[in-house]
Amino acid sequence: METLPAKLVRRAREAPARPAVTFLDAAGNDAETLTAAALLAGAGRFAAAFAAERGRPVLVAAEPTAASVEALCGCLLAGAIAVPVPAALRPRAFERIAAVAAGGEAVADTGAAARRLAGALGGLRLLAPVTDATPAPIPVAPATPALLQHTSGSTSAPKGVVVTHRNLEANLAMLAEGFGANEHSRIVSWLPLHHDMGLVAQLLLALDCGAEVALMAPLAFVRRPEAWLRAVARERATIAGGPDFAYDLCTRRVRPEMLEGLDFSAWRVAFCGAEPVRPAHLRRFAALLAPHGFDASALLPCYGLAEATVYVSGGPPGGGLKTRLSAGREVAGCGRPAGKVAIVDPANGAPLPEGAEGEIRVEGEHVTAGPALRTGDLGFLANGELFVTGRIKDLIIHRGENLHPADIEATILAADPALGPAGAVFAVDGEDGEEVVAVVEARRAAAGDALRRIALRAVAETHGVRLRRLLLVPPGRVPRTTSGKVRRAACRELYRAGALDGGAPAAAAAAEG
Amino acid sequence: MSPLTPAEAIVARAFEEVLAVPVRDRDADFFELGGDSFLAVTAGLIIEDSFGIELPVDLLEDVTTVGEVAAWVEARR
Numbered sequence: 001m002e003t004l005p006a007k008l009v010r011r012a013r014e015a016p017a018r019p020a021v022t023f024l025d026a027a028g029n030d031a032e033t034l035t036a037a038a039l040l041a042g043a044g045r046f047a048a049a050f051a052a053e054r055g056r057p058v059l060v061a062a063e064p065t066a067a068s069v070e071a072l073c074g075c076l077l078a079g080a081i082a083v084p085v086p087a088a089l090r091p092r093a094f095e096r097i098a099a100v101a102a103g104g105e106a107v108a109d110t111g112a113a114a115r116r117l118a119g120a121l122g123g124l125r126l127l128a129p130v131t132d133a134t135p136a137p138i139p140v141a142p143a144t145p146a147l148l149q150h151t152s153g154s155t156s157a158p159k160g161v162v163v164t165h166r167n168l169e170a171n172l173a174m175l176a177e178g179f180g181a182n183e184h185s186r187i188v189s190w191l192p193l194h195h196d197m198g199l200v201a202q203l204l205l206a207l208d209c210g211a212e213v214a215l216m217a218p219l220a221f222v223r224r225p226e227a228w229l230r231a232v233a234r235e236r237a238t239i240a241g242g243p244d245f246a247y248d249l250c251t252r253r254v255r256p257e258m259l260e261g262l263d264f265s266a267w268r269v270a271f272c273g274a275e276p277v278r279p280a281h282l283r284r285f286a287a288l289l290a291p292h293g294f295d296a297s298a299l300l301p302c303y304g305l306a307e308a309t310v311y312v313s314g315g316p317p318g319g320g321l322k323t324r325l326s327a328g329r330e331v332a333g334c335g336r337p338a339g340k341v342a343i344v345d346p347a348n349g350a351p352l353p354e355g356a357e358g359e360i361r362v363e364g365e366h367v368t369a370g371p372a373l374r375t376g377d378l379g380f381l382a383n384g385e386l387f388v389t390g391r392i393k394d395l396i397i398h399r400g401e402n403l404h405p406a407d408i409e410a411t412i413l414a415a416d417p418a419l420g421p422a423g424a425v426f427a428v429d430g431e432d433g434e435e436v437v438a439v440v441e442a443r444r445a446a447a448g449d450a451l452r453r454i455a456l457r458a459v460a461e462t463h464g465v466r467l468r469r470l471l472l473v474p475p476g477r478v479p480r481t482t483s484g485k486v487r488r489a490a491c492r493e494l495y496r497a498g499a500l501d502g503g504a505p506a507a508a509a510a511a512e513g
Numbered sequence: 514m515s516p517l518t519p520a521e522a523i524v525a526r527a528f529e530e531v532l533a534v535p536v537r538d539r540d541a542d543f544f545e546l547g548g549d550s551f552l553a554v555t556a557g558l559i560i561e562d563s564f565g566i567e568l569p570v571d572l573l574e575d576v577t578t579v580g581e582v583a584a585w586v587e588a589r590r
Contacts, residue, residue: 086549086550192550192551195551218550219550219571219574222550222554222570222571223570223571243551243555244555245551245554245555245558248558249554249558249570252558252561253570274551275551275555391533429535
């Protein structure tokens with residue numbers, strides 16, 4: 001396996017003067033370009049500063065600047081773990097990043113944002129690039145961590161995802177195939193480099209396959225989306241995109257006269273991912289740009305998540321927007337899965353047939369905590385294409401982890417023969433986000449305390465979760481459907497109303513761990 | 514705390530839609546609930562639709578709670 005740092009060295013030797021990364025100003029004009037040789041030299045200066053950080057996290061304030069990109073590449077060359085963090089952070093976000101990067105003591109000195117970060121977190125060492133360093137990448141084993149990304153989802157407690165060099169190479173190869181990316185590709189990206197899509201699916205994809213990439217600041221795009229479109233046209237970009245909102249924003253803010261004289265005929269892949277894809281937004285966007293040579297077949301909805309490095313399905317290029325009706329709603333196809341994708345029954349993990357809706361399960365070398373990832377997302381496969389329909393309703397997000405109530409219920413009911421026949425596990429709002437509560441029927445009421453201890457221990461050992469409360473109730477009290485399925489939402493309402501134990505839950509004692 | 518005003522309720526619903534968590538409080542802060550600058554833009558676009566006005570797209574970078582966003586909108590309606 002040729003790792004990314006090895007490729008950086010090879011490309012600098014083979015074509016030193018070739019532009020690698022260009023930085024755009026707020027208007028979308030070229031401000032600075034790093035050639036392959038300059039990028040490697042800059043990365044080498046940071047790598048020398050990170051020599052003692054091998055296998056350890058180094059925080060990098062992720063901005064579209066030469067220093068920031070060189071520092072990220074420097075981590076890869078030095079065998080340090082790159083931890084990209086947002087350059088503009090609020091105090092609360094600092095705490096989260098600190099928790100995610102637990103063990104991180106070093107910050108790459110890439111400029112003012114890095115110094116603010118070091119100051120705000122306290123006790124961090126600032127590592128400045130070493131001049132006159134000769135880039136010499138350290139050979140890295142494929143299982144070595146390359147990146148620590150935080151999840152981009154909407155959980156109140158983001159967790160760090162460790163991406164190894166093997167994960168990264170596997171996913172970059174999948175992306176190159178899905179996006180049709182190669183050394184002739186040109187990418188123009190406004191996506192933040194602390195986000196998996198901006199970092200892996202744009203910058204690292206370009207560096208890996210030898211494409212040229214131009215980066216602009218996310219806020220510059222948000223304020224003036226037409227600046228991004230101008231840069232796409234001027235650079236004759238072949239690959240550019242973003243989440244659904246980017247397309248929506250363009251059609252709301254960009255007036256047809258702003259596009260005069262622009263030509264989008266080189267744009268082969270307009271990818272759309274990271275958020276649910278709304279077909280109407282993509283159609284409006286294609287219609288806005290159609291008079292300027294944009295081909296709607298370039299639209300490429302895709303699906304992915306940080307736990308699978310970034311990319312799960314998309315493409316092939318040229319397919320355009322394909323939709324199907326699901327429960328009366330138009331759903332966009334998110335392309336062909338790159339690794340192995342199965343649709344499974346969320347209740348028991350059993351595979352479901354083609355066309356049936358279920359939980360999306362991903363397998364492959366890109367899955368960060370392999371071998372298989374249960375995504376918590378719902379979808380179906382049709383003609384080899386993945387359609388994503390939503391999130392699992394009863395899914396609990398606890399400390400950034402996806403918990404399946406059915407799994408925890410099964411553990412509790414198996415812990416002691418006196419527990420059962422039914423139990424319901426659900427989340428309630430707590431001070432630190434969602435807390436997990438179990439309401440379980442017990443055949444023997446007398447030994448309540450002992451049963452509770454057995455069940456709590458089983459849940460802690462099997463799922464690593466401490467239940468906020470475990471309430472034992474007589475058989476028949478957990479609400480069920482007529483077909484006998486547990487009604488978790490209804491059970492939660494009864495619990496919140498205090499209708500299960502005859503008192504307000506807040507007044508009752510918390511479960512003993 | 515007094516119930517949410519109609520404008521605050523609309524903002525709270527927009528936060529809920531993108532964050533997928535319950536938002537019942539006018540002091541609820543978009544970023545403390547797990548929002549990031551990506552999601553902030555989406556929430557802003559939903560709020561635009563709901564009120565039928567145009568927002569600065571980076572509004573949520575400066576004004577982050579349900580009550581603050583609603584007050585900003587009310588002052589410009």
